[in-house]
Amino acid sequence: MRIRSTDELRELLERYLEDLAFTRELGGLSEAMQYALDGGGKRIRPLLCLAVADAHGHDPEAVLPAATALELVHTFSLVHDDLPALDDDDVRRGRASTHVRFGDGVAVIAGDALLAEAFRLALSYPSPGVARELVQATLGMIGGQYLDVIGATADELALSRLKTGRLFEAAVACALEVAGVPEADRRPWKAFAADVGVLFQLVDDILDGDGYAARHGLDEARRAADAAGERAHEHLAEVGVDTSVLAELVGGLATRSS
Amino acid sequence: MRIRSTDELRELLERYLEDLAFTRELGGLSEAMQYALDGGGKRIRPLLCLAVADAHGHDPEAVLPAATALELVHTFSLVHDDLPALDDDDVRRGRASTHVRFGDGVAVIAGDALLAEAFRLALSYPSPGVARELVQATLGMIGGQYLDVIGATADELALSRLKTGRLFEAAVACALEVAGVPEADRRPWKAFAADVGVLFQLVDDILDGDGYAARHGLDEARRAADAAGERAHEHLAEVGVDTSVLAELVGGLATRSS
Numbered sequence: 001m002r003i004r005s006t007d008e009l010r011e012l013l014e015r016y017l018e019d020l021a022f023t024r025e026l027g028g029l030s031e032a033m034q035y036a037l038d039g040g041g042k043r044i045r046p047l048l049c050l051a052v053a054d055a056h057g058h059d060p061e062a063v064l065p066a067a068t069a070l071e072l073v074h075t076f077s078l079v080h081d082d083l084p085a086l087d088d089d090d091v092r093r094g095r096a097s098t099h100v101r102f103g104d105g106v107a108v109i110a111g112d113a114l115l116a117e118a119f120r121l122a123l124s125y126p127s128p129g130v131a132r133e134l135v136q137a138t139l140g141m142i143g144g145q146y147l148d149v150i151g152a153t154a155d156e157l158a159l160s161r162l163k164t165g166r167l168f169e170a171a172v173a174c175a176l177e178v179a180g181v182p183e184a185d186r187r188p189w190k191a192f193a194a195d196v197g198v199l200f201q202l203v204d205d206i207l208d209g210d211g212y213a214a215r216h217g218l219d220e221a222r223r224a225a226d227a228a229g230e231r232a233h234e235h236l237a238e239v240g241v242d243t244s245v246l247a248e249l250v251g252g253l254a255t256r257s258s
Numbered sequence: 259m260r261i262r263s264t265d266e267l268r269e270l271l272e273r274y275l276e277d278l279a280f281t282r283e284l285g286g287l288s289e290a291m292q293y294a295l296d297g298g299g300k301r302i303r304p305l306l307c308l309a310v311a312d313a314h315g316h317d318p319e320a321v322l323p324a325a326t327a328l329e330l331v332h333t334f335s336l337v338h339d340d341l342p343a344l345d346d347d348d349v350r351r352g353r354a355s356t357h358v359r360f361g362d363g364v365a366v367i368a369g370d371a372l373l374a375e376a377f378r379l380a381l382s383y384p385s386p387g388v389a390r391e392l393v394q395a396t397l398g399m400i401g402g403q404y405l406d407v408i409g410a411t412a413d414e415l416a417l418s419r420l421k422t423g424r425l426f427e428a429a430v431a432c433a434l435e436v437a438g439v440p441e442a443d444r445r446p447w448k449a450f451a452a453d454v455g456v457l458f459q460l461v462d463d464i465l466d467g468d469g470y471a472a473r474h475g476l477d478e479a480r481r482a483a484d485a486a487g488e489r490a491h492e493h494l495a496e497v498g499v500d501t502s503v504l505a506e507l508v509g510g511l512a513t514r515s516s
Contacts, residue, residue, distance in 0.1 A: 023394075025401035025420060028408065080370060085343075085362030104343030105407045108366065109400055112338060112373065116396045119377050123393055128386040135381055136281075138374045142367055143283035149363045150286065162283060 003242050006249060009050045009060060013043055016064045017071070022117055032102040032110035033117070036079045037071070039093045044200065044253065045070040045171045051249060052175035052189070055241045065121040066130045066174040072118035073138050074167060077145065079111040086149060122174075129177040137170030156205070156212045157198070164204075165197030172196075185239075192235035192246075199228040199253055207258065229254040261500050264507060267308045267318060271301055274322045275329070280375055290360040290368035291375070294337045295329070297351045302458065302511065303328040303429040309507060310433035310447070313499045323379040324388045324432040330376035331396050332425060335403065337369040344407060380432075387435040395428030414463070414470045415456070422462075423455030430454075443497075450493035450504075457486040457511055465516065487512040 004012075017037065022030040046067035053063040060067075082089040082097040083104060090100050099107035115138070122131035144163025152159070172193035176186050202225035205211035206218060213221035232250045236243040262270075275295065280288040304325035311321040318325075340347040340355040341362060348358050357365035373396070380389035402421025410417070430451035434444050460483035463469035464476060471479035490508045494501040 023397040023401070025398045027401055027404060029401065029404040076370075080366055083343075083363075083366060085341075085357075085366055099343075105341075106404070108338055108341060108343055109403050109407060112334075112370070113397065113400045113404075115370065115373060116393055116400060119389070119393045120397065123386050123390050125386075128381050128383075128389065131377070131386065131389060132381050135374055135377045139281040139371065139378065140283045142371045142374060143281070143285055143287065145367050146285060146287040146364070146371075149367060 003054050003245055004050075004060065006047065006051070006245055006252075009047055009054065009245070010043065012060055012064065013046050013050060013067060016068060020068065022113070023120065026113055029106065029110055029113055032098055032106050033114050035101060036075050036098045036110060036114065039075075039095060041071070041075070041093065042256075043071060044249070045074055045167055048168065048193075048196065048246075048249060049171040049175045051245045052172050053179045055239075055243055055246060056175075056179040056181060057241075058175075058179035063175055063178050065124045066134075066178055067171075069118040069121040069130070069134055070167060070171050070174065072114045072121070073134065073141070076111045076114035076118065077141060079107055079114065081145065083107060086145075125178065130174050133170045133173045133177060137166040137173075140166035156215060160201035160211065161194075161197070164201040165194060168197035168200065169193040188235045188238040192232055192239075195228045195232040195235065196250060196253065199225055199232060199250070202228060203253060203256060207256075225254065261503055262308075262312050262318065264305065264309070264503055264510075267305055267312065267503070268301065270318055270322065271304050271308060271325060274326060278326065280371070281378065284371055287364065287368055287371055290356055290364050291372050293359060294333050294356045294368060294372065297333075297353060299329070299333070299351065300514075301329060302507070303332055303425055306426065306451075306454065306504075306507060307429040307433045309503045310430050311437045313497075313501055313504060314433075314437040314439060315499075316433075316437035321433055321436050323382045324392075324436055325429075327376040327379040327388070327392055328425060328429050328432065330372045330379070331392065331399070334369045334372035334376065335399060337365055337372065339403065341365060344403075383436065388432050391428045391431045391435060395424040395431075398424035414473060418459035418469070419452075419455070422459040423452060426455035426458065427451040446493045446496040450490055450497075453486045453490040453493065454508060454511065457483055457490060457508070460486060461511060461514060465514075483512065 049067040049070055050060045050063055054060045079098045081087050082092055083099050089097055122134045140162045144159055147159045172189050176189055202212055202221055205213040206221050236247055280291055307325040307328055308318040308321055312318045337356045339345050340350055341357050347355055380392045398420045402417055405417045430447050434447055460470055460479055463471040464479050494505055
């Protein structure tokens, strides 16, 4: 069986996001939600989700609601993080942040609506497994945001394991859930997801010159990132499916420059 | 079978809320969430949920997670509504609002966490029905908040049907779902829930002198509230179970003074 390339998966996802209709009763709020979602993000969490399902021979179309739910949770967290009451970031990916464009009040409830829409999508599956993965990851992520807000940055790895890692782990777990991978076969996948999360955060810190990189220096951060990338590749070698696209995604994360 | 009194149901609920443990990873954020939840609210949505289940002879203990999820969604909406970016209310039920007590940033993410915890509780059931009712109601409610934020108050009834009504309807729907009431028997219950929502909002407007009462006068608002209360009682008469406690709850809503 031929697995889909990253570009093919990305196209599937972007087409789905373009056609995505939010709940009608949200009315004009949808515009602010769409604006936040359209910001040209890397879509790494949903792509990871789609690629894991595709590697198992599971139609990625069936995973699109779960993958999109992950992107909505990520987007919700950015919209709220950017608020003046939190990080107070006026610019996100080269454009005005949602609260700058639509006002603080609309940004608060647009974030709320993105989170609720994520659960609506996750609940479109017959069984509650995907939604349960998503809710646990969301709660862990919010726990990480709280550590950030109160300035408890002493242990960057613990913080990023929550704030970033939990959603990466959910990206893999949701794919395994939809693809019906037995619990017994999930162990290497979980380890893989954890290392991809660490890799992603370390490269973020290196590019921004903060977090782990600011505390331990760029060389040490690069070394830790490379080690996480290597561990991720090792875990991929343990699973008995074609992981070439996933290996490419991990390679892209290690060498990205934005 | 003897059905439980309002006081018995309230005691069950308060005991459950006291013992409620939020997700461990939320850490110190739980304090702000607990503060918001402890504010001495009327608990009308969860009580309605428990009473509907109890009227069907279904153990209300089994409905406590769903009932509590409703209260968490309601509390989340209050925490965010009170923010300076929205209604800017410094006082809620005679105490400092959550953002005044804990800061705006913590209040934003405490609200987020209350919403996510609500879904965690709703997802503790084997099937996704309760969580689906909750997510649709939450999205409708947020749609109502949006109308409020942009000042689209031309049609108070449409606004309150979303902002207040949807969660009342979910309170009844979640009870029917947990109690396993067949779809065919739910029609009068849905009509009942809608009228209770209208009654609640109209009395709120009368007590606050705003919304429908400000626009149409106190007498007209009282007349509309009485009509909604009467319709609610008529719907209760249509169902074949003991609705005496529900009738008492509706009577309490009609005559409440706070």
